[in-house]
Amino acid sequence: MVIDKLPLNNKKLTSAEKMRIWRSIPGNKEKANSRRRERYANDLEYRNKEILKRQNPIYKKKVELARRKKPINFWVRNVRDHHKIKGHIFEVSFDEMVKLCHESKNCKICHIPVSWDYVQSGITARTQQSPTLDRTNNEKVLRKDNIQILCLRCNVTKGDRTMKDFIEYCNNVAERFLIKKEVINK
Numbered sequence: 001m002v003i004d005k006l007p008l009n010n011k012k013l014t015s016a017e018k019m020r021i022w023r024s025i026p027g028n029k030e031k032a033n034s035r036r037r038e039r040y041a042n043d044l045e046y047r048n049k050e051i052l053k054r055q056n057p058i059y060k061k062k063v064e065l066a067r068r069k070k071p072i073n074f075w076v077r078n079v080r081d082h083h084k085i086k087g088h089i090f091e092v093s094f095d096e097m098v099k100l101c102h103e104s105k106n107c108k109i110c111h112i113p114v115s116w117d118y119v120q121s122g123i124t125a126r127t128q129q130s131p132t133l134d135r136t137n138n139e140k141v142l143r144k145d146n147i148q149i150l151c152l153r154c155n156v157t158k159g160d161r162t163m164k165d166f167i168e169y170c171n172n173v174a175e176r177f178l179i180k181k182e183v184i185n186k
């Protein structure tokens with residue numbers, strides 16, 4: 001194995017090469033990635049540096065390739081990062097969220113198909129049909145039973161309302177206009 005031939009204390013290796021070997025040991029890559037994600041969520045200075053790095057066209061291309069390879073995994077990772085930055089707590093695992101996404105072909109509210117790859121005409125762009133994570137009752141702790149996948153349009157419309165409040169709002173709108181129609185028809 002490569003690791004045996006090139007021990008980590010070999011002085012001829014550059015730090016980047018040592019890092020590559022270390023990451024090839026099973027489990028280490030995941031360990032490093034999760035450490036990096038934690039830091040991204042909690043360390044503002046590091047986050048700003050990373051944001052600058054991500055504006056580099058080569059980096060952007062790399063990210064784009066990763067997105068196209070596994071759009072759902074990519075999406076879940078991003079969503080978890082953003083929610084952690086906002087101070088949300090995940091009691092639902094990464095794998096459970098990936099599973100939920102695979103089961104969510106349609107928006108839970110309007111039922112249109114959500115576009116997981118969101119690539120249109122070769123360009124990656126968020127559309128009204130892009131998937132978004134909704135906290136059904138707006139709780140800070142995210143669990144399997146209080147999240148759902150909505151299309152962007154429905155999530156923006158629902159806003160920070162709970163499902164109960166949102167349904168009530170829809171009812172009010174429908175009632176008002178149905179009543180109005182009745183009046184007009186008379």
Ligand SMILES: [Zn+2]
Pocket residue numbers: 107108109110111112150151152153154155
């Ligand atoms: Zn929808």
